[in-house]
Amino acid sequence: MIIIRNEKPDEHRETENVIREAFWNHYTPGCDDHYLIHIMRDCPTFIPELDLVAVDGTRIVGSVMSLKSYIKGDNESVFDVVSLGPIGVLPDFQRQGIGGKMIARSKEIAMQLGYRAILLCGDPDYYTRQGFVAAQVYGIRNNENMYADALHVCELYEGALYGISGQYYEDEIYDVDAVEAEQFDKLFPPREIIKGTPTQRKYERMVRSVKAPY
DSSP, X not given: OEEEEEOOGGGHHHHHHHHHHHHTTTSSSSOOHHHHHHHHTTSTTBOGGGOEEEEETTEEEEEEEEEEEEEEEXXXXXXXXXXXXXXXXXXXXXXXXXXXXXXXXXXXXXHHTTOOEEEEEOOHHHHGGGTOXXXXXXXXXXXXXXXXXXXXXXESSTTTTTTOOEEEEOOGGGSOOHHHHHHHHTTSOOOOOOOSOHHHHHHHHHHHOEXXXX
């Protein structure tokens, strides 16, 4: 039985390894997401209540973390929202609905904390099945003022984003330092780095798909 609960302090390295296994060679050659969650925990915008793990017995098989972010409205108002991710599940446990359970629990907690919406950048084929829609539907652009196919949003209650349009700003920590990530990865068992996989090519197309709002 899969249980979704908060991560414990003594589970940090196990969780980092889960994320490493989940993302290795998937979106990019190698992986830096395990370094990202390592530094996220000390980030001022980190939301501890949304630091969740999926547990099978005593084994962590999935992880999701979130940061506080905001939408700067076209009327200059600022609206606090949640940036979800990274979220990952061990390969042997994928396609069993575990990611969906972690997302659902994240939504519940974020709403209880008073947030109006969750945003993320990810694969439309997956996240639209989890209740997310293209941010463009609400007139929400990225921080470069572009509509991005990868940018998705989920209202946490009906009408939460009514009348809100503007630019979405996530924490700069998501711009991972590649050199520092590579050094951090040396703390883990070595793995082969593969370039040009189908999922990497799909990801490259997805992140390049942007358009101006006019």
